Amino acid sequence: MPALEWRPLTKADAQSSADLLNAIETADRIGEYYTAEDTLQELIDPYADLERASLAAFDGDRMVGYVKARYKQHPEKVHRIFLDGGVHPDYRRQGIGTRLVKAGIAGAKTVHELHHPKLKLTVDIHKAEHIAGTKELFGAQGFTPARYFQYLEHPLGTAGEVAIPDGFRIEQWTRDLDEDFRLVRNESFQDQWGATPLAANAWQNKFTNHTLQPEISFLVRDKASGAPVSLVLTLSWEADTAATGIRDAHFMVIGTVPGYRNRGLASAVVGHALRAAAEHGYDQASLSVDSASESGAPGIFERAGFTPKARYVRWAFEV
Incomplete structure (x- = not known):
């Protein structure tokens, strides 16, 4: 794994996040492009606890990967926490994705204990089926397909x-x-x-x-x-x-x-x-x-x- 700086996301990372997501689009081809205004909207989400449940990897000033968790305000029986993230195409298959998924699970557990500790916790990730490596990455961390959605x-x-x-x-x-x-x-x-x-x-x-x-x-x-x-x-x-x-x-x-x-x-x-x-x-x-x-x-x-x-x-x- 390259020598990277690892830290939680902040609102100041809006442009870096947009740059990363646009680079990811060149490889994954899901039809999603971003401006800094778009990513800022996600970073100020009231149910995204960036300090406790996010992690980003930087190579110098360049964000090369991130994960963040979004918890629910009013779950019933099961608290489903949603993980969002990705890795720059030039930095894949170097262990960054694995570290981010593990960090996402850990962050989800932390915010779950803060907000809904008496409920069952399930961690969700939503990704296009055709993206290479997702099955292996998520499967290795214990994730299984729970539902399918059509675009x-x-x-x-x-x-x-x-x-x-x-x-x-x-x-x-x-x-x-x-x-x-x-x-x-x-x-x-x-x-x-x-x-x-x-x-x-x-x-x-x-x-x-x-x-x-x-x-x-x-x-x-x-x-x-x-x-x-x-x-x-x-x-x-x-x-x-x-x-x-x-x-x-x-x-x-x-x-x-x-x-x-x-x-x-x-x-x-x-x-x-x-x-x-x-x-x-x-x-x-x-x-x-x-x-x-x-x-x-x-x-x-x-x-x-x-x-x-x-x-x-x-x-x-x-x-």
Whole structure:
């Protein structure tokens, strides 16, 4: 292993993190590019304890690898802590990845004991299946595949009118409606694998930040009761557009509360978002879906015209 400096991440590492992730993209080809603003958003995540649960490797001023853990605020029964990280392509197969994964597990245990010591702990890593060496690296540390997710895309062109079921109306995201969006997300995800409720600060950090696209984010409301019942929240990354020339509308959050499912609301709001994205000059829409989702989401997206482009593995280590 080369002589490197090892220390926890800090907010000052935003540009170094972006440079590293963009270098990783040249090898892994997952279609993700970053600006310092993007990585800073992750570094100031209120549930990422950088001091206790992160580690970065530096060769001089160059960050060549990192890991950080994100814990949950309101888990039930199982506390799933998510590890994020990577190693620069020029520094792989030198033991750096192994040290980072071990450090991530240790950091996860530390923050778990601070926040939810009475619950069972599971450590998760989410990576594209095609990335070389992940199976060997994670398997050697006791991780096994727990779930598979599909990344899907939909080319955009001229879109027709989308019918909204009788008794409902669609509203575009505004700051005043943001809390309704969050509440629908939490209620609609309560029966989804691995999901936990998001507090307002986590919601704002992860979703309603500089990447939010209000003109393609919609809420469905029951006219009779006034209750918000379904949503699509769309994000887009300027770094991706600059690197690829493709303007992508990523449907980051899609959900319908359980009592309103099977009424065509998800299909309607997705169709409405596709039409809006086309009208605003986006080239494609994309989303990720749990392959084993029990809500029928994969079928909804297939019927809407989305096609699979890549598969991701959720690796899990039960502590």
